[in-house]
Amino acid sequence: MREKQQILIADDEPNLRRVLGAQLQRDGYDVLLAEDGQQALSMLSEHHVDVLISDLRMPRIDGMQLLKRVVEDDPELPVILITAHGTVDTAVEALKLGAFDYVTKPFDRHEFKNVVDKAARAAELRQREVDVEGRGLIGQSHVMREIHAVVNKVADTPSTVLITGESGTGKELIARALHETSSRRDKPFIRVNCAAIPRDLIESELFGYEKGAFTGAVTSKPGRFELAHGGTLFLDEIGEIPVNMQVKLLRAIQEQEFERVGGIKTIAVDVRLVTATNRELLEEIREQRFREDLYYRLNVVQIRLPPLRERKGDIPLLVEHFLRRFRERLNKRQVVGVTDSAMDVLAAHMWPGNIRELENVIERATLFCDTDLIDVPDLPPDLRAASQSSPGVQESASAASLSFGEPTAVNELAPETEPLLGLKEKVREAAARIERDLIVRALEQTAGNVTHAARLLKISRKSLQTKMKELGLRDAKDEF
Numbered sequence: 001m002r003e004k005q006q007i008l009i010a011d012d013e014p015n016l017r018r019v020l021g022a023q024l025q026r027d028g029y030d031v032l033l034a035e036d037g038q039q040a041l042s043m044l045s046e047h048h049v050d051v052l053i054s055d056l057r058m059p060r061i062d063g064m065q066l067l068k069r070v071v072e073d074d075p076e077l078p079v080i081l082i083t084a085h086g087t088v089d090t091a092v093e094a095l096k097l098g099a100f101d102y103v104t105k106p107f108d109r110h111e112f113k114n115v116v117d118k119a120a121r122a123a124e125l126r127q128r129e130v131d132v133e134g135r136g137l138i139g140q141s142h143v144m145r146e147i148h149a150v151v152n153k154v155a156d157t158p159s160t161v162l163i164t165g166e167s168g169t170g171k172e173l174i175a176r177a178l179h180e181t182s183s184r185r186d187k188p189f190i191r192v193n194c195a196a197i198p199r200d201l202i203e204s205e206l207f208g209y210e211k212g213a214f215t216g217a218v219t220s221k222p223g224r225f226e227l228a229h230g231g232t233l234f235l236d237e238i239g240e241i242p243v244n245m246q247v248k249l250l251r252a253i254q255e256q257e258f259e260r261v262g263g264i265k266t267i268a269v270d271v272r273l274v275t276a277t278n279r280e281l282l283e284e285i286r287e288q289r290f291r292e293d294l295y296y297r298l299n300v301v302q303i304r305l306p307p308l309r310e311r312k313g314d315i316p317l318l319v320e321h322f323l324r325r326f327r328e329r330l331n332k333r334q335v336v337g338v339t340d341s342a343m344d345v346l347a348a349h350m351w352p353g354n355i356r357e358l359e360n361v362i363e364r365a366t367l368f369c370d371t372d373l374i375d376v377p378d379l380p381p382d383l384r385a386a387s388q389s390s391p392g393v394q395e396s397a398s399a400a401s402l403s404f405g406e407p408t409a410v411n412e413l414a415p416e417t418e419p420l421l422g423l424k425e426k427v428r429e430a431a432a433r434i435e436r437d438l439i440v441r442a443l444e445q446t447a448g449n450v451t452h453a454a455r456l457l458k459i460s461r462k463s464l465q466t467k468m469k470e471l472g473l474r475d476a477k478d479e480f
């Protein structure tokens with residue numbers, strides 16, 4: 001990952017470019033400079049840019065045109081426009097078009113830094129979402145962020161990683177993410193489910209065999225260790241591996257060499273080993289079913305995946321993720337979200353099958369849903385029943401008394417629901433923020449003169465006053 005974020009400044013005024021560039025560098029950013037919109041566009045296509053700062057008036061392609069192009073190509077890139085004093089109209093237009101924010105000339109150093117830092121944070125958040133979603137690993141809860149950080153950190157090291165967690169918590173997904181994030185990503189990822197292979201076949205499965213090694217070995221065959229050469233070997237359910245195999249496994253890991261069954265030639269491999277288990281290996285060691293020395297060899301880095309019930313904050317994100325997937329796959333594109341009441345039921349469930357169970361529930365609900373929003377009746381009956389009887393989940397007395405009967409009744413009482421994927425809410429929020437911002441700035445520019453500010457904003461004095469009241473902004477006159 002990059003250490004510094006990169007900011008592109010497009011301005012035709014060489015002095016301003018230099019001053020702003022120097023300031024941003026002092027603030028810890030990498031800086032690229034373009035002398036007009038045209039050059040900015042070509043730099044955007046060649047470099048990774050986190051934030052774009054652009055002047056409005058420039059030759060060839062001006063700031064507004066540049067903004068339009070950026071919004072089309074890369075709508076999430078934060079764009080900050082530099083506007084000359086008092087051009088509120090242009091600023092409004094720019095914000096409507098999708099600019100992140102604007103700064104007015106002449107600059108206030110602090111204001112400028114604030115705006116840039118805010119944009120940089122937005123860019124960082126977005127980058128993190130891209131990184132994580134690119135690997136299909138959803139989760140913004142504290143533990144999941146830590147896990148993402150560990151994955152990023154250890155992916156490119158040769159250390160063995162032991163992934164532990166209940167069934168369905170995403171152990172295999174993490175193993176794949178480790179591989180995909182490492183420089184071994186173009187080499188094989190080989191998974192062996194140790195629980196699925198008969199005990200006496202594990203050795204030949206892992207290490208291969210030579211012709212004639214046992215009855216039926218009519219040709220020689222490479223094992224999974226050899227197939228994984230250069231890449232990653234993922235031993236899933238490692239707790240199931242028979243004790244007598246554990247010594248050979250330990251040596252193969254330690255020395256990166258072994259012999260095929262019935263073979264005498266030593267084979268050397270370069271394999272990164274990742275293992276997973278839902279058993280308590282320390283318990284297995286106490287019971288003498290697992291060798292302690294192997295455990296320590298496997299446990300160089302341990303990633304513990306928490307059960308879903310311990311990170312319920314991730315449920316909405318996961319729901320959204322699976323919903324996106326299944327509405328496509330099941331060709332149910334009219335389904336755009338989940339009602340609040342259905343979300344309450346999902347949040348109340350304990351999820352013994354963890355993410356896999358949630359995934360299945362969303363698939364089923366998407367299939368059952370006949371409207372645009374998944375609702376309580378689309379959820380499996382046991383989930384609905386459980387959420388109704390579990391104490392502390394239903395808050396109102398009327399809902400609690402509905403411990404039997406039609407769950408839909410609860411839902412019909414529910415207030416208006418918002419689609420989860422709906423942009424409406426986001427847009428409304430952004431619009432409110434921009435509006436408040438514009439009003440504050442107009443008032444600043446007019447030294448608090450409401451009449452003048454209203455004129456600047458092209459709204460009536462009365463509606464500005466109403467807005468100000470709504471926003472809790474004081475009319476300067478009130479003080480007298």
Ligand SMILES: Nc1ncnc2c1ncn2[C@@H]1O[C@H](COP(=O)(O)OP(=O)(O)OP(=O)(O)O)[C@@H](O)[C@H]1O
Pocket residue numbers: 136137138139165166167168169170171172173174278321355356359
């Ligand atoms: N963080 C996550 N984001 C999105 N999907 C996830 C996440 N974690 C798990 N899943 C999905 O949940 C399902 C179960 O995950 P996975 O097979 O990796 O679990 P597991 O821990 O290996 O389970 P088991 O112990 O039963 O083998 C998979 O379909 C996986 O894609």
Ligand SMILES: [Mg+2]
Pocket residue numbers: 171172236
């Ligand atoms: Mg698994």
